Amino acid sequence: MLNIDNFRSAGRPVVIRIGMFLAMMVFGAGLVLPGPAQAKVKVVATLADLGWIAEQVGGDDVEVEFLCKGHRDPHVLPAKPSLARRMKKADLLVYNGLELEIGWLPLLLDAARNPRIRPGQQGELNCALALGEGGILEVPVGEVDRSQGDIHPLGNPHYLLDPRNGIAVGHLIAERLAVLDPAAADRYRQRADQLARRIEERQKDWETRIGGLGIRKLIVYHQHWEYFAAWMDLEIIGVIENRPGISPAPRHVEGLIELGRQHNPVLVIAATWNHIEAAAHVAGKIGAELAVLPGSTLAVEEATGYLELFEVICRNLETAGAARPKADS
Amino acid sequence: MPFPAKTLIYLMILSGIPALALAQSSTLTGASRSMNPAISVNGLIRGQASRDNPTGDLNGFKIDGVEVQFTSVVDPFWKANFNIGMHPAHAHEGEEDAHAEGMVVHVEEAYLDGQSLPADLGLRLGKFALPFGKHAPLHMHQFPFSDAPVAIAAFLSDHVFADTGAMGIVTAPVPWYSDLRIYGVSGEAAPFDAHNKNLAGGGRLTNLWDLTDDATLELSGSYLHGPDARHPGENKKVDMYGADLTWKWISSARTRGPALNLTVEALWPDYEEGEGDPWGWYGLAQYRFHRNWWLGLGVGQADAGIDHAAAEEPGHEGHDHGLEGDLREYKINLTFAPSEFSAVRAEMVYHQDKVTMEDDLRFIVQANFTIGSHPAHLY
16 A cells, blocks of 8 residues: 655655755756857858868857868759758858859758848858959950850859968958857957968968979869969960860860960869869870869868868979979970 | 930930940939849750651651749748740640640749748748659759650649649758648649639658768658549549659769769559549659760659450540550650750650550650759759
């Protein structure tokens, strides 16, 4: 027979004592454990480069995800619904702009149904805004139509291949994070300054190494390296994929090979996701070296960050430069 | 002001030249174009030869369809999409649309998408493609083959399967991508009795898993319910069940590198009044074996599921949708897509009715082009 006294102790029912014990555990834990963490700013970057920069600037105050894996060509990322899912909770969308992501980002933005990151909101950040007046290269002049291929009407979007633009983007992201999270504004700005210093320290080394290679003329597969070439004072004498997104015509390739022979020594450059066989064919016919370079952070295993990206580019160019025929000597 | 100058200004006004000049700063005149919608046109041109039906529209060249699309943000609350389609008249007999020169002009889609709903909800209002299966919501220029699979054409629609109403969308908080779409529509689409005032409705649950960086698996189910078009005015109902499975792989190693898409879809109509157990299915494979080249293989079936002996008896009224027997189809095509904006494909299609044993072999060449600012398509 149930005896209520079995559940009493020192005049208090056992259930009350258990309740008190649980309450102490909960409140005690509240004293010992850290309180609810300050919510981090959720950042979604379209590209691995931008994700890395946002991580450096945001530090522990942000959570960063990026959409396009570094080894993928960012022009043609499949707009998978799972990517839209990542954007649902974002407080800040950081994107390259200049219509690099036009084939997939608008779709994902619609599918995400996140009003915080829609155009015009504080949570939408077009990083091309970091480029000052005149900072955008290859803005088409005159009539633009698709006979010129999948051309970018607003200008060449591959500005992150000049690390000086990476510095500007870092500051831009810091300012926007400061707006979204004013309590940490100083930290964002300090980290952006630190990032700038880190890039500038390495930049001199990269410039010295590339400058010392004696490479002045490039043939590139895609118009991906214009900012890189402008930074390094290199001349791009031809583009294999002369109409962006369109396979080059044999006649164009033949003309380019002839041009390359006239200008040799040249270096042929392709990004890891380009049609390497076509680039190798051109390089072989010219008698030039082909350098396959990572076009983005994480494009290859060693390019673990934005700084390492340039390190790998330099290393690959040094290798190609060392191997090229010494026609000029 | 001298008279000729005035005349010139009037001519400029009439010609619209000031609108061009003031495009960027015309708040005073209201002639700004900066808020204009994105406009695009898709065109499909077909040449076809039929081995066994050398008459009628199965042979010769024709415009398969033209679709004009307008897309724009309306205001902070809505985004709008408006799509006008022009297709050969035979595909739309009975529709109350404007007919001209053997073509039907009709609104394929005209809808608003809510932009700022709470709790991650989506809302679509207007005429929109109904999310039943993988193929039925596609516009013709998105078809993997020149024509819809026989099962889709027989039980749903041979072009985009659209109706007018409202649809709610919610994404499930699960570790994979899962979204549920539920709609109520007026019941104007092909399987519904358009004159019946009862609403039609349905839903679709889409589940998609990222298997690897390059591969996804989608498993989805669809359902719809509405007044049966086969019994106009009788208030008979039709339920339709569908399931589809898609495995998609797109190599990330190269721009426009190899890609493979395998899809299988089945649907089962359940008519309140009708004989047999109709059903249909199709399977297709699309393989990009070179940057600009795709190979497609397709197989499909639409089975009326009727007692064929009874169907042959005198006085048998037959069924709607032109489906009497057990249609089978086998397709192969080769597509050359030099850019995202044009493609040409050569296709061979073999049809056979397993009941009558009638068959047909068709050779099709189809060109597909897009001009203007056309939104990219979902994955």
